[in-house]
Amino acid sequence: MKSKAGINVVLLSLLLVISSLTIVITPVSASKAEVEVIIGFTNENQASQAVLNSGGKVNQIYTIIPAMLAKLPEKAIEALQHNPNVEYIEPNFEVFALEQTTPWGIDRVFGPESYAFDTWTSSTGEGVTVAVLDTGIADHEDLAVLGGYNTITDTTTWIDGYGHGTHVAGTIAAIDNSIGVVGVTPDVGLYAVKVLDDSGSGYVADIIEGIQWSAITMDIDIISMSLGSSSYSSSLELACDSAYYGYGSLLVASAGNSGNPPGRGDNVGYPAKYGSVIAVAATDQNDKRARFSSTGPAVELSAPGVDVLSTYPGGYAIGSGTSMACPHVSGVAALVWAADPTLTNVEVRGILQTTAQDLGLSAEHQGYGLVRADAAVDMAMPTEPPTPVYYDLTIALTGSGSTDPIAGTYSYEEGSQVSLTATPASGWTLDHWQLDSVDVGSANPYTVTMDADHSLTAVFTEATQPVSYTLTMEQPTGSGTVSPEVGTHIHSEGEVVTVSATADVGYEFDHWIGDVADTYSATTTVTMDSDKIVQAVFTEITTPPAGTVSVESITYATTGGRNQDRHLLVTVTLKDNAEVVVSGASVSIDLHLGSTIFDSATGTSGDNGTVTFQYNNAPSGTYTTTVTNVSADGLTWDGNTPTNSFNK
Amino acid sequence: MRDAVVVETRTNKNKYSVGEEVELSVAVNNTGSSPVELIFTSAQRCDFIVLKDDNEVWHWSSGKMFAMIIEQLILKPNEAQTYTKIWKPSGVTPRKYEVMGIIMSRPPLRATCTFNLSNK
Numbered sequence: 001m002k003s004k005a006g007i008n009v010v011l012l013s014l015l016l017v018i019s020s021l022t023i024v025i026t027p028v029s030a031s032k033a034e035v036e037v038i039i040g041f042t043n044e045n046q047a048s049q050a051v052l053n054s055g056g057k058v059n060q061i062y063t064i065i066p067a068m069l070a071k072l073p074e075k076a077i078e079a080l081q082h083n084p085n086v087e088y089i090e091p092n093f094e095v096f097a098l099e100q101t102t103p104w105g106i107d108r109v110f111g112p113e114s115y116a117f118d119t120w121t122s123s124t125g126e127g128v129t130v131a132v133l134d135t136g137i138a139d140h141e142d143l144a145v146l147g148g149y150n151t152i153t154d155t156t157t158w159i160d161g162y163g164h165g166t167h168v169a170g171t172i173a174a175i176d177n178s179i180g181v182v183g184v185t186p187d188v189g190l191y192a193v194k195v196l197d198d199s200g201s202g203y204v205a206d207i208i209e210g211i212q213w214s215a216i217t218m219d220i221d222i223i224s225m226s227l228g229s230s231s232y233s234s235s236l237e238l239a240c241d242s243a244y245y246g247y248g249s250l251l252v253a254s255a256g257n258s259g260n261p262p263g264r265g266d267n268v269g270y271p272a273k274y275g276s277v278i279a280v281a282a283t284d285q286n287d288k289r290a291r292f293s294s295t296g297p298a299v300e301l302s303a304p305g306v307d308v309l310s311t312y313p314g315g316y317a318i319g320s321g322t323s324m325a326c327p328h329v330s331g332v333a334a335l336v337w338a339a340d341p342t343l344t345n346v347e348v349r350g351i352l353q354t355t356a357q358d359l360g361l362s363a364e365h366q367g368y369g370l371v372r373a374d375a376a377v378d379m380a381m382p383t384e385p386p387t388p389v390y391y392d393l394t395i396a397l398t399g400s401g402s403t404d405p406i407a408g409t410y411s412y413e414e415g416s417q418v419s420l421t422a423t424p425a426s427g428w429t430l431d432h433w434q435l436d437s438v439d440v441g442s443a444n445p446y447t448v449t450m451d452a453d454h455s456l457t458a459v460f461t462e463a464t465q466p467v468s469y470t471l472t473m474e475q476p477t478g479s480g481t482v483s484p485e486v487g488t489h490i491h492s493e494g495e496v497v498t499v500s501a502t503a504d505v506g507y508e509f510d511h512w513i514g515d516v517a518d519t520y521s522a523t524t525t526v527t528m529d530s531d532k533i534v535q536a537v538f539t540e541i542t543t544p545p546a547g548t549v550s551v552e553s554i555t556y557a558t559t560g561g562r563n564q565d566r567h568l569l570v571t572v573t574l575k576d577n578a579e580v581v582v583s584g585a586s587v588s589i590d591l592h593l594g595s596t597i598f599d600s601a602t603g604t605s606g607d608n609g610t611v612t613f614q615y616n617n618a619p620s621g622t623y624t625t626t627v628t629n630v631s632a633d634g635l636t637w638d639g640n641t642p643t644n645s646f647n648k
Numbered sequence: 649m650r651d652a653v654v655v656e657t658r659t660n661k662n663k664y665s666v667g668e669e670v671e672l673s674v675a676v677n678n679t680g681s682s683p684v685e686l687i688f689t690s691a692q693r694c695d696f697i698v699l700k701d702d703n704e705v706w707h708w709s710s711g712k713m714f715a716m717i718i719e720q721l722i723l724k725p726n727e728a729q730t731y732t733k734i735w736k737p738s739g740v741t742p743r744k745y746e747v748m749g750i751i752m753s754r755p756p757l758r759a760t761c762t763f764n765l766s767n768k
Contacts, residue, residue: 134715162691162715164691164717196714196715199693200690200691200714200715200717201691201714201715202712202713202714203711203712203713204711226716226717227713228713228714229692229709229713229714233711254716256716257690257716257717257718258689271713292689292718319717319718320718321690321716321718323717
């Protein structure tokens with residue numbers, strides 16, 4: 001819990017610091033210093049002329065009082081006071097007390113196009129602490145100091161009797177109110193560590209103790225040191241290293257004012273030059289390196305360091321030096337650290353480097369560039385994880401059937417692929433899906449990609465129209481023809497179609513492929529209860545062994561007599577395996593009358609492959625013939641007698 | 649104008665006994681007729697180096713650091729500014745010493761003087 005030190009509100013605001021102080025602001029010589037004064041006169045014209053004669057300028061002549069607002073050289077005031085036309089001359093008091101002024105450097109570190117107010121909506125430094133190791137901090141209306149220490153006297157009297165520490169503190173933390181100035185980080189926790197005496201000089205031992213008090217005793221986040229010398233001190237370096245690497249504090253120091261106008265050489269002082277300390281160079285209002293700003297490889301960041309307005313014991317003052325630049329960086333570091341308190345000191349430093357603005361100067365002059373609070377805080381602000389996006393899928397159906405998932409509205413994460421299945425009721429069919437009023441076909445299941453809200457409707461229709469199916473007659477295997485012919489034929493559902501296969505010569509029908517009634521019957525049927533594909537398979541006839549003779553037939557006839565039935569004729573017909581009649585073959589038969597052999601005979605077949613045996617006056621009865629032998633050149637008889645019988 | 653600026657280093661005594669403090673002063677005087685401006689690049693105004701045969705025996709600014717602010721000093725005609733520091737010699741040989749006083753302006757201004765340190 002922060003506690004504010006008592007503030008002695010003494011309104012001693014001065015427009016410009018007058019010559020009583022040796023801390024001289026611009027301009028260079030006292031004779032050129034101009035002051036704004038209110039001059040009460042007895043004679044307006046004469047008094048105005050006197051002002052002009054002294055090199056001054058009349059800005060306004062009041063009508064409410066006999067007085068004018070004038071600006072004239074400071075040196076001329078004393079002489080003018082003795083002018084008989086002048087009643088009184090008083091400084092224009094409390095210019096800064098009327099409203100808050102933003103020093104140009106504060107403005108500058110927030111970027112040329114952005115305003116401190118934008119960055120301050122993200123971070124004002126609250127929760128972060130900074131220790132100003134300096135000449136102390138004076139009680140001031142525009143400063144709130146949480147506490148401090150004096151390492152010179154080892155007491156808690158850290159009041160600033162020199163002014164330097166107060167000025168540095170104001171750049172960091174001057175309060176954002178309606179008076180005075182404002183600092184880079186108005187809500188930071190400010191600590192005064194007096195390590196320099198009231199002439200602005202201090203011992204390394206006291207500075208080390210100040211670092212120790214800040215980093216270890218008080219666990220302060222940022223240690224700001226607008227001090228230095230050209231002499232290296234190993235103990236000071238170790239103290240800085242310990243504070244930075246060991247205790248996690250961030251150390252910022254002035255690079256030094258030992259630079260030469262061309263900016264040559266390495267003249268960065270200590271402690272700025274230690275690796276554990278950020279060395280800050282000074283720039284002016286034109287973003288140029290201040291002529292005095294030290295240069296060298298150790299320069300890390302730049303900040304405004306010329307004509308910097310800030311708090312001062314008793315009022316406000318303008319100062320120049322890397323002393324002024326250093327607190328700008330300390331302040332920005334506080335804003336960054338408050339934006340993300342989980343950062344380490346190393347990470348804060350990295351952000352300052354990464355987001356610094358390149359002024360087009362060499363690294364030895366500007367380091368990484370001008371410190372930029374806007375960009376640095378922006379980088380430090382934690383990014384929020386993206387909120388997952390969800391979309392709605394509304395499932396519906398028309399007609400008779402069901403869907404899976406069932407009709408309703410469902411929420412899916414962006415990018416999900418959702419699969420829907422439609423099941424039509426009996427007698428119904430899925431006609432199509434309607435996706436957001438567009439017919440997208442009847443694929444089932446159907447997949448929707450959730451790239452937006454969608455509605456998907458299954459459209460079922462009644463299956464009332466007569467259904468037809470196709471009968472496809474494939475080209476047969478082997479050689480032959482089919483009926484219906486090869487091709488696609490449309491038939492009504494349920495129709496019974498006759499299919500038949502006729503083999504070519506040398507081939508015989510073997511079987512059907514497909515859903516036919518009798519697979520091995522050359523003529524069969526197909527029932528059209530769905531689309532059918534049918535194919536006939538013909539196989540080549542294998543030739544029987546050459547030279548076979550067989551009895552093709554035995555026929556009977558009668559001739560003679562009054563009824564042409566007196567004599568019996570038995571005709572045997574021979575054929576070979578090529579179905580060619582066999583002539584010149586010897587045929588032997590047994591002719592049976594009833595169950596007894598009536599006769600045995602042998603004959604020779606003629607050109608037509610037949611041999612006829614004639615039996616004159618054969619008795620009546622039932623005759624059967626058995627072939628007992630067939631001999632033909634080059635042919636073998638197969639031994640068969642075809643069934644035969646005759647009643648005479 | 650630069651020639652009008654005169655720097656002088658003094659000790660408050662010529663001879664010191666071992667154990668005594670030596671008061672060292674360096675003064676810058678504008679002997680000209682126009683104001684002179686001195687620029688200081690830090691809060692350090694002066695420095696003193698006590699030398700024994702060109703070897704540094706004591707250096708006032710050793711172990712010190714300064715506020716890094718640019719400051720100006722304007723000396724009117726015939727105006728001088730003096731800076732004084734104390735040296736407490738300890739464990740040094742009694743003999744004649746040289747001290748260089750430096751006004752730490754840019755550029756720095758130097759002047760030397762001598763004093764004796766003896767036993768007794």
